[in-house]
Amino acid sequence: MSLVRLNIKGISYSQTQNGAYALILSEVDGDRKLPIVIGAFEAQSIAIALEKEIKPPRPLTHDLFKNFSDRFDIVVKQVIIHKLVDGVFYSSLICERDNIEEIIDARTSDAIALALRFHAPIFTYKNILDKAGIYLKVNPEKEEDQVEDNILLDEVVAEEIENQSSEGNYLGKTLEELHALLAQAVADEDYEAAAKIRDEISKR
Known part of the structure; x- marks a missing residue:
């Protein structure tokens, strides 16, 4: 094989x-x-x-x-x-x-x-x-495609939630504050939050 x-x-x-x-x-x-x-x-x-x-x-x-x-x-x-x-x-x-x-x-x-x-x-x-x-289809349009594209839809939904969360929590923070938050999140072993903060830093 x-x-x-x-x-x-x-x-x-x-x-x-x-x-x-x-x-x-x-x-x-x-x-x-x-x-x-x-x-x-x-x-x-x-x-x-x-x-x-x-x-x-x-x-x-x-x-x-x-x-x-x-x-x-x-x-x-x-x-x-x-x-x-x-x-x-x-x-x-x-x-x-x-x-x-x-x-x-x-x-x-x-x-x-x-x-x-x-x-x-x-x-x-x-x-x-x-x-x-x-x-994986890029743009599922028909309702009957939703089951077939379930993994992709999950990915899109997860990304959207992450973006909204990052924008809501970190939009008003300066880069210096974001780096401090990133260090604190890693120290607290909150890696999910650390990833979101890192994404917000990358956007800047």
Whole structure:
């Protein structure tokens, strides 16, 4: 079976599953997207790894795993999403130490959070992408398209809520005040607020 490389397109709050997030993976040489439902903690960990400007004051679980691996010269070479059963994705970490390769079973959300920290590529098999991959439409216009475009709609709604929240809370703040708020949010480990403040700073 041939492997297909994936990139992370983004994360959006799932309007259909309370407390869950949709991680959107995109095939490198194609237009299909692979949506994976993940929990809030894993979504936060992935988002922090994607946002280079946000540094937690203490290591999160996936950061601890990375630090532990570095200390003992263990490297995650790649992540493979190798199985899909009843809507659940199964993944493996391909690790290496002293030129000896080991395969470790992992939840897909954890595997991707670690792949980001090790700068490791993410792959899946073509048959999994054929089965679960979708094409996201840019401008859904018909009502019957709404179920098909659910992931995209969630992403748009999440972005709109974030923009409104940022504008309402931070519009009257100076850049100096925003940087102070960002530092405080990171210190308080409120990474959701930190991301919003960082977005407002970027807009300026």
